[in-house]
Amino acid sequence: MKTEKFENLEPVWRQRFLPIRTDAENPVVARMWDFEDGFRDPWHAHEEAQLIYVTRGVARALTQNGIWTLAPFQAIWVPPGVLHELHAIGEVTARTAYVDVNAAPEFRAWTQCKVVQVGPLLDALLVAVAVSTGDRDTRRTTLALPLLRLELSSARPALSGTLPLPADRRLRGVCEQLLLCPENNDTIDVWGVRVGASARTLARLFRDETGLSFGQWRQQLRLVEAVARLAQGTPVAAVAVELGYQSPSAFTSMFRKTLGASPQRYLRQRESP
Known part of the structure; x- marks a missing residue:
């Protein structure tokens, strides 16, 4: 599976706010979606916070x-007004909830993107609210919403594939090229020549702007790409080769050290909430 292209990492700065009908009585609106492989929802923002949850x-x-x-x-919380884009890797079933944080004060402190694990109860509540949307009889929604808010506010953080992006144009160029070719093993010295900066400058900027060293950032990139490819059924040996590892055992060792489980066991744990 080839990585989808990332040439347009810079969002278009014409904020496209998509209206969602929430109010004080219904501060959470849920929807369910199916996306085809390769679907891309371009840069946009919402006045409400959005929870994007994949099943x-x-x-x-x-x-x-x-x-x-x-x-x-796993679900990501996107705060109000944050420009974001969504890509489907393979066929995707997702649920999404839009939350008016002014009417749901327990979420006002959630001002940064965060990933949470969704359990069976929260999953069922999201479905219940989604399928009840538009019903004249609002009793189910009225009963479900308080518990949904409680479950979401107490959801535990998920060990997610988070990849921080730098703001510096030179680093941005390096990151965009590695996103297209995660198997690339060029040293930071080689990248410095390409973007017109010393290796020392690049190393400092990587730590300052992403909190990771160059090597750690590239490993994190390969890890999140590995999770995507494994979830689509690509064999471990093939993933190891595609991502530039010398052997499947070297890849498995990195995976286990970082995520605490072998690739096969990690995927089994993801098969149910």
């Missing part, structure tokens, strides 16, 4: 500050 396939959410790869039963 099948892999989705990738982009903001100007980072990229998040969502395996099944």
Whole structure:
């Protein structure tokens, strides 16, 4: 599976706010979607916060500050007004909830993107609210919403494929090329020559702007790409080769050290909430 192209990491700065009908009585509106492989929802923002939750396939959410790869039963919280884009990797089933944080004060402190694990109860509540939308009988929604808000506000953080993006144009160029070719093993010295900066400058900027070294950033890129490819059924040996590892055992060792499980076991854990 080839990585989808990332040439347009810079959002169009004409904010496209998509209207969602929330109000004080219904501060959460839920929807359910199916996306085809390759679907791309271009840069946009909402006046409400948005929870994007995947139940099948892999989705990738982009903001100007980072990229998040969502395996099944993981959800990303996108605060109000944050420009974002969504990519479907394979066929994706997703649920989404729009939250008016002014009417749901427990979420006002959620001002940064965050990934949470969705359990069976929260999953069922999202479905219940989604299928009840538009019903004349609002009793189900009225009963479900308080519990949905409680479950979401207490959802535990997920070990996610988060990839921070730098602002510096030279680093941005390096990152965009590595996103297109994650198997690239060129040293930071080689990249410095290409973008017109010393290796020392690039190394400092990587730590300052992403919190990671160049090597750590590239490893994190390969990790999130590996999760996406494995979730689509690509064999471990093929993923190892595609991502530039010398052997499947070297790839498996990195995967286990970072995520605490072998690739096969990690995927089994993702098969149910």
